[in-house]
Amino acid sequence: MLWMMLLLAAQAGAPADGTEDPLHFRPATDPGSWVTTDDYPITALRDTHEGTTGFRLTVGPDGLPRRCEVTASSGHAELDDATCRLVMQRARFETQRDDKGVRVGGTYANRIRWQIPDDYLERLAQSGFRVDEARRGLPRAPLPDPAMVTLDAAAHYPPAALAARQEGDVGMMLSLDAAGKVIRCAVTESSMVRDLDTAACALMRSDGRFEPALDSAGTPVKSEVPAVFSWVLPRTAGATAEPAHRKFPLSSPMAATMTIVVGADGIARDCKFSATGLPVGLPLEGNPCDMFGGSVRYIPFTDAAGKPVTRRVTMRAETIVEPEPGRGSSVEP
Template identity: 30%
Template sequence: MILILTAAALAVTAQTAPGAAGGGAAAGGAPELLNEAVVYLAGDYPTESLVREEQGIVSVVLDVSPKGAVTGCRVTESSGWARLDWASCALARKRSRFKPAQDAAGQPVTGQYRMAAAWWLPGLALQTAQLDVPMQLSRVPQGYRQPVAARLIFNAEGHVTDCTVTTSSGSAAADRAVCAYSRQAVTIAPPRPPAGSGGTVAVRYLKAALFAPTGQSASTGTAGGS
């Protein structure tokens, strides 16, 4: 069974974005993950989790030192399985390489970085931290070139508390419209709280493609949701 599952293209996806939660990351910026593609790999799936068909999404927050080293990891959203929660932190601590956060003067400081790992087995219900949302506006803002990518932070009730654009659409108005829409209309099921003490915070990644009704041209003003 293990060999069959392993050969079936197990999906362990690392979906990451800079955290906005404290540390020393002020005006100079939060820590920057330098090797996102290799933090989580398909072969990392815990063997016992394969046998038991355990899957789920894990959100974690990493403490990053002024030297870019990961000094701590805490689960803020549990998959419901201790093995997957533990593996998410263990792999992030072992493999993540960071450019440290900087203060307003450009000096390296401590910071935090939030990321989510989606552990999924083919044949079971899809587990993903990616949210794809088509968004209709009365007019698409001038300068819009591509979908907006954003990092969303959710509280224990599943409501958005923070939206950070990670890839701009090319239009500041469109970017603002997407975050405004997310705060008002995007929700998830209440995330599963982690074991032990600590708050529940979930990370998801939004990709929003904007469109206008047929015949509407690009606007030169500020966009508003329909």
């Protein structure tokens, strides 16, 4: 999850009337709840802005904040603005009285550290949703809203699939409008369970939230996002249940081809790679061509006379789904 931490304990300040306050101006609510994991400004996430914002609150006699002042900027206006906006909304304090028993106000100072963890997208995937990084094409692509980290797949699990203990990964193409709202969802790779496919798109249309893509001028534009939603049965500690049923990982035809030329000088060049039907559960990590070339020099191929020659190397991989020989498509008893 996103980390926003209050770094300093409450600091008593001078009361509103300027006299010295011998009492600590204590929060009545947990300062850790003033900024939650869903509050990171989406523009700061997109631009990877981090920093620490120092603030001072002027607190009224009723324990409510009256004014927020940024005492130390994070260096990013969106983080500073979010700090004051959130603490003004959520901070509450115990009322204080002077030696005559009259309620008085005062000040409270603290800092909030805004930090994006490196594994933000991994944590997002734990909610069931993940963006297909291998197929993102826009230079400033849409960014999932932090609230999607808290998607509760169990609360949306299709009852029939839950009863049948069915799991699966649903590949989708999400169409977004210029505000980042999901306006269309198409299943590109089925989980082989219709209820799971249907529920994944329904969940994206109802709860999918994105910061929109931007064009080169910084203007929000419509876009498409290839994504995957993983339905995983809720696990109960210590419980024994029938194993989950899910799609076999290699259920769809798939083909991949890579060609590369190795010159008589031992230099690899002109590498080309193509793949079709890559399963959702087996994401392609980069391009295999990246493993070759560069400054590496290989031992060249030779002809029958031992003379170095140029050769083109081709590698092919294929998945074929077909009936078992001699059995056709019938189901065994």
